Amino acid sequence: MKAVTTPPPTVDVVLPCLxxxxxxxxxxxxxxxxxxxxxxxxxxxxxxxxxxxRLGARVVREPRRGFGSACAAGLAASTADFVCFCDCDASLDPAQLIPFVDEVRAGSSDLVLGRRRPAGRGAWPAHAQVGNRVLARMVRRRTGTALHDLGPLRAARREALLGLGLTDRRSGYPLQMVVRAADAGWRITEHDVPYLPRTGASKVTGTWRGTWNAVRDMRRVLAEPPTPPQSSSPEGRSR
Structure with a gap:
């Protein structure tokens, strides 16, 4: 009898976890x-x-601390055509990624981001919202892309993401992805998603100091000169 093989998943969801x-x-x-x-x-x-x-997830160990280190390790380990990113603290629902992937698959967007909308008391501390708004304005000035949030819920094609050659290994990783994608002419869109009160204590934006460190990392990314990516055309884009 011929062995039945399970086809590889078409979508990997990278979940940085600490x-x-x-x-x-x-x-x-x-x-x-x-x-x-x-x-x-x-x-x-x-x-x-x-x-x-125990719950059936693939686990990759990344000993080098940093949000970007975890995201980069997940992208390197992924094998699917499409890669999504989502926080692992229950503040964002990975099921919200389904229309994101559909949009990328259809070729109408190259990178889809979730614009966080607080859906519960204490879901998004005021200082973190202020920092996010400041950075979003800086990104709009730097790239001309009309974004309002640099949230972690996002989807794109794996090969295209690898072609961006992302190097940041701290809190600037999500911003560097957006900046380099914009420099490469990607079509970037965002959609509202509910942002829930997280489970446990925040490692990044739970305090003013954490928010400041994240803003500092992202300001450093914005100061980088435009870097031509290894591949400027996302795979599967209609021409």
Whole structure:
């Protein structure tokens, strides 16, 4: 009898993870059917990796601390045609990514971002919103792209993302992705998504200091001169 093989997933969802054992069950339960959850353990001490494996996720260990390090490791480990990114703290619902991927697959967008809309008291601290608005204005001036948020919920083609040659390994990674995509002429769109109160303490924007560090990382990215990507045309774009 011929062996039945399971086709590889067409979508990988990269989930940077640092001590998110409590949030993981909800997040992984919301991964769309047929998609693959790729949890990047960035030095957790609460058993997050074991929880993720038990719930059926692929786990990649990235010992170098930093949001960008975790995202880059996830992208490098992905094998699907499309790659999504989502926080692993239950503040964002990965099921919201379905229309994002559909849009990229259809060729109407090259990079789709989620514009966070607070959906609960304390979901988005005021200082974090202020920092985000300032950075969004800077991005609009730098790229001409009409964005309002630099949120982590996003989708694009894997090969195209690899072609951007992203180098930031700290909080500037999501911004560098947008800037380099805009420099390459990608079509970037954003859609409203509910932003829920996170599970556990924030590692980045939970305090003024964390927000300032993130803003500092992103200002450094904005100061970089335009860098021609390795491949400027996202795979599958209609011409």
């Amino acid at each position: 001590d998110e054992a409590e949030a993981l069950p909800w997040v992984l339960a919301r991964i769309p059917d047929g998609w693959s959850a790729l949890v990047v353990d960035n030095g957790s001490t609460d058993g997050s990796a074991e929880v993720a494996r």
